Amino acid sequence: MTLIDLTAPTTLPARLQGLPVAIIGAGPIGLATAANLAERGIDFVLLESGDRVGASIEAWGHIRLFSPWKHLVDPASQRLLAETGWVAPPADSLPTGGELVEAFLAPLAALPAIATRTRLGVTVTDVTREGMDRTRTKGRAQTPFLLRVRTADGIEELTARAVVDASGTYRSPNSLGSSGLDPLGLPEVADLVSHALPDVLGRDRALFAGRHTLVVGAGHSAANTLLNLAALAEQEPGTRITWVIRNATAARVSTSPDDELRARASIGTRVDALVAAGRIELVDRFEIVRLARTGGAEASAVHVTGRRGDGLETLTADRIVNATGFRPNLDMLREIRLELDDIVEAPRRLAPLIDPNVHSCGTVEPHGFAELTQPERDFFIVGMKSYGRAPTFLLATGYEQVRSVSAWLAGDSASARNVELVLPATGVCSTDAAPAGGASCCS
Template sequence: MTLIDLTVTSLQQRSLDTLPVAIIGAGPVGLAAAANLVERGIDFVIYESGDEVGSSIRQWGHTRLFSPWKHVVDPASRRLLEATGWRLPSPDRLPTGTDLVEQYLEPLAQLDPIASRIRTRVTIEAVTRQGMDRTRTARRSQTPFLLRARTDDGVEDVTARAVIDASGTYERPNSLASSGLEPLGLADVADRVSHALPDALGRDRSTFAGRHTTVVGAGHSAANTLLALVELAEQEAGTRVTWLIRNASAVRVTTSDDDELAARANIGRRVDALVAAGRITVVDRFEIVRLARDGDGVRLIGARNGELVDHDTDVVVNATGFHPNLDMLREIRLELDEIVEAPRRLAPLIDPNVHTCGTVEPHGFAELQHPEPGFFLAGMKSYGRAPTFLLATGYEQVRSITAWLAGDVAAASRVALVLPATGVCSTDASGASGSGCC
């Protein structure tokens, strides 16, 4: 490299450093990234597709988390908040999603150094490098990122020195069909299929009251919904609950009485008791192939023991888990595990066939790096299709990432994380996973 080349590279790097870090998603992990960047003195902009921070959590705000307050608040965020007089709610109490938003995320987002950097109602449709598609290599690391942003006023391109994609997975549910493809006929009955974690006792009560609901999935989302529907059945005559699973037996949402998150352990025991009492009907070994409208209800057509069978219901709840939106990253050089769709070096640490929420090893920027320098997946999206994510894990991820962005490699490399001991988080050997709640 000539002296002229070195000078050009140095000027490009200085120019790059004047740009903000782009954070995609104003959920707990995105806001934690912002708090860490504030402490590091690095500029940033948060792009949130919803009307408010924590927009995905607000959709399941009625659900109580199984992690207490002491495990769901980011340390850097806590320091910023406590400097203003904020105090952590009762550490051992379990917040609902609404509690998490109103008592933590909203106050955090209202802090002056963060509030001025949040852009709501902005959907990032694509991420690339300025003037470069994924095939261009020369001076790539010195070239700004370009994000295509859709707003109420149209589409614009914005630039950034680095990107932390913490946009989550809640908006991308897995398919009801075991093939991973949408089952045939879904469009004809879409109005009878609910997203995971509906508010069956509140906002969505009229959808389920007096009807037969079939919950599909084997994780904590399914379990929480089943519990709510059984409670609704006690209040509303004619309400029936079926649990449809793909295996011969339901995956336990916990398998250990030593689970340090007592609420998580209790979910599985409560569901088991209700199944034993006949208040939840289990349909096992059912592989959905097609959906069809049946009067005002839905007919699920599937394979069971090699034969085609039907299951009739009024409403279906899709609690089969979630997957990341990778379409927006087509021009980014990603290195993803071919099975889990997590960063390749992270995947063995979170493989749901081996690990539970509480056995995931500490990890940071090194495990989250891609061939695209300065680009990181963080939070639930970094786990791809693995359901073993806890908020505390995401907070340590962004602490390490922001230290690396600040040039503090020593701090970025010192990853430490103490997670509560856990039983099975929520998965089965066939990959029919559900989701946990933090």
């Protein structure tokens, strides 16, 4: 393992003075980073690929979280907002993703200290050091970061003293194939495959009403879609649901009855009841290997072939929902020196704390800059992306991450190392308290 200097800088090298911290992603964690840096008087630029803040959350804005507001508001952000007269929503109420954006993220992003430093419609394609690829070492820590970005006007480059990657994972789904590779034939049927958390009862209703949908995945994203499809089936005759998992059981959907978040605790029970009643057909131990249209290129149904037991089996559906989880997109970081866990692709020091085979959301220990530090000094992956492929992330944990990282960038070692966080028993992830709702992958 590479030796890493964990001492906070007392003064910036001359070449870095006057440069901002670059924050990639204007979701909850990116905005919380901006709020923490603003409180400390550190200049930054916030880069968001969407046309507004919280763009990824708005894609699943119909989902109701099972984390209450008291776990969803970053403390530094709340302090900045309080100066404008903003009042936090009731602490124990459960917002939808859309309400989280409208009631919290949008007002936060509108604060002058943040709005004047935010660029929307800007996609970061590459991060490196100015004039240095990853193989060059001499003077590396004193060299500015270089970010290449794509805008509506073309390609440009920005320099920064530090980089905080809070770009998330929602737009990087895991593969439908159990091998980790896309199934054979996926490009030919891509128009029949929906991303996780489609708005089954709203804007995407026409894609699912009266049709047979195959939901792939064993976590809360799958459970959300299953519950909403079951509600749709009550309203739209001919709506059928098949749930495909690669293991014998969907263990991640099950929750302890001792869960302090009662909405989350009910999700496994509700899905199991629908399976038992025959409203959802469960196909377990099914590993997808190939997809193909039925009847040729113009057909609107798909054959799904998978290994089951010692042979192959084929299912047919009108549509597939890929609810297999998410993974970090690391393509833009090829020239950055990273130490990532071989299994979950999280920062190596963080990975043992979030191993999904051991931890649920609430049993993850508080952690900060020390666990997130990379061999590339002043570069941090935070938020959902810092968890790699582990599904145990929650917003409250991410807020503490960026508070600690911001303190370190300010040279405040004591505050950076003093990491504290109290979580409810068994975790804070998400679900929908409404009868027709469901669960998502998110806090």
